[in-house]
Each structure stands twice: as C-alpha cells, then as structure tokens.
Amino acid sequence: MEKPHVPKELHDPIASRLGYLLRRASATMMADLGEALGAVGLRPVEGTILILVGANPGCIQSELGRALGIKRANMVPLIAGLTAQNYLEKSPVDGRSFALSLTPRGEEARARVDGIMDAHEAGFARLLADVDQQQLRAALSLIASGRD
C-alpha cells in the first residue's frame, strides 16, 4: 500500500520556546507597523527616530544610537537620509557633533507617525484583552535588559 505524502501539520516542539515566540511575535508586529508606516513613506526605525528627536530636541546622533541600541556606524545613513529628506536639522554643538531637531516637515511627520503607532498598538491591544499588559511590558523590559 503506497503512502501518498499528504500535507502535514508538523509537531512543533519549539513553539513553546520563549525566544522563538518572541521572534515570531516581534516579526508580526514589525511587519504590521512597517505596512502602516508606508503611508508616511517611513520605516519603523525612521519613525522611531523622529519621535525620539521630537521628545529630545538638541540631542546628538550617538545619544540616539545608545537609546535605540543602534551602533554609531549604522546611525550615519539613517540620520543622513532623514536630513536629506528635510525631516531633521543639524546644528553644530561641538567640533564633532550636531544637535538634532525636527524641521517643520519633520514635526508634521512625527505627529502622523505617532498617530499611526497609536492605532497600530490599539489593534494589537484588542487581541490582548485578557492579558495584563502592564506585566507583559515589564516582562519584555526585563528580557531586553538581558540576564547580565
């Protein structure tokens, strides 16, 4: 008797792994946010930077990088891009660093990004009606700070 190979649902012993669940959940949310931010023509990182500069006018590139866990080298093209598109302004504070601030266009974009992120979060919050979100956020913060 031949065994035709029927499409199988695999037994998945890693679906219960915390790291794996985090990875998948993060990917889903990031994809959703990325799609939503398409309306402003910005990627999640870029939106995040606008929000952070908006809340910290005069901050410098390396401070942003530290706050976001992005290496100096990788901040360069991000800030350059946002500046070239007239979202950000740089003014020298040092011989080596620049105070960053939002241009009017940048502030407008920041506001839209903030609204989009609110709606994005609300959509997922609806899914998590039965979950203690305060505890969830606390747990994620703990994990993010690492076990050292």
Next chain:
Amino acid sequence: MEKPHVPKELHDPIASRLGYLLRRASATMMADLGEALGAVGLRPVEGTILILVGANPGCIQSELGRALGIKRANMVPLIAGLTAQNYLEKSPVDGRSFALSLTPRGEEARARVDGIMDAHEAGFARLLADVDQQQLRAALSLIASGRD
C-alpha cells in the same frame, strides 16, 4: 554662560511601545542564544531546524518552511548547508520533494542544541520569576498570529 554638552540620558517616549519592547527583547534573546549555540557551530535557525526534523522525521522542506515562517526560497540554502555538513539526509518521496531526517551526527547535534536551548531559557526564566510565564507565552502566541 556656555552650555557644555553633557552625556544625556534621553527621555524615551517609545520605550513603552509594545512593538519596540518586543523588538528589543527578541534581539537580546536571539543574541544570547546565538552566542550559546556558537559552541555547536550552529545558528539559531539551524538549531531549530534540527529540532524540528528530529521531532518530525520524514518531513519535507516546504513543511519546515511553513512551520517556521520561512519562505521556500530561503529554505534552500539552509537545508543545503545542513545536508552538506552531514546533519541532514534527504531521501526522495516524490518526484519533487525529499523526506528529511537526522543523520547520527545530526541527532547528536540536535541533542546538544536542545540542552543549550534549555539552559538558555532557564537563564531568562530566572529573570522572570515574578511573571506568569504561561500568560506571557499565550500573549506572544496571540501577537504572532496577528490581528487578522
């Protein structure tokens, strides 16, 4: 009076965003796991594949991809690599697909990966002593399944 630019701790209005927390938490755990798996010379995806094949001998490449959310095109080099290193065996079941199984070397590696992942998870579980892990996992599953 001059304002010297002192290293600042930025006010961070996005540190409370669920998506952002997920992203950071996931990055931290993945980095930790990646480091731990360095001892076997495997990356997290590869370890995951070994575990999944171990639990589902005879499964095929595209089933693995579906279970892990990895596109067919991206499975190709992964499976090819693990096969080339003699972790996996392919035997034809079809004119087009192959049943995958662990070689003895693959089974040995799978066991080590499993142990490493246990220790890895235990390390973070210690951090989350005050957290309802069952609820945490449920929440992450919900998020991963998306809001559609």
Next chain:
DNA sequence: CCTAATTGATATGAGACATAGCAATGTTGA
C-alpha cells in the same frame, strides 16, 4: 486530459546588524 497548484531551485535586492579603521575633536590626570 488539461489546467492549476506545489516543490525545489536560482537570482537578486532590501534592511538590520556587526567589526575594523580613520581623522578630528574633547577630556583627563600626572
């Protein structure tokens, strides 16, 4: 039987990361 779907594969590009090194500048402590 013929159309549609599936499988593995190739090629290719985007994006998030990492490291190493460099020149200019700032900070320090002996």
Next chain:
DNA sequence: TCAACATTGCTATGTCTCATATCAATTAGG
C-alpha cells in the same frame, strides 16, 4: 600644560534575515 585616552561621525565591508520574481519538473483536481 600636554600627552594619553575617549568620543564622535564617518567609510568600508561582511553577514544574516527576509522578500520577490522566475523557472522546470511534478503532482493534483475538475
């Protein structure tokens, strides 16, 4: 003061994950 040292922005480069488009062979279904 001034010689180490650290920081900043930057370039170059490489890896890894993920995406799309396309293909040929094979299989499944109406």
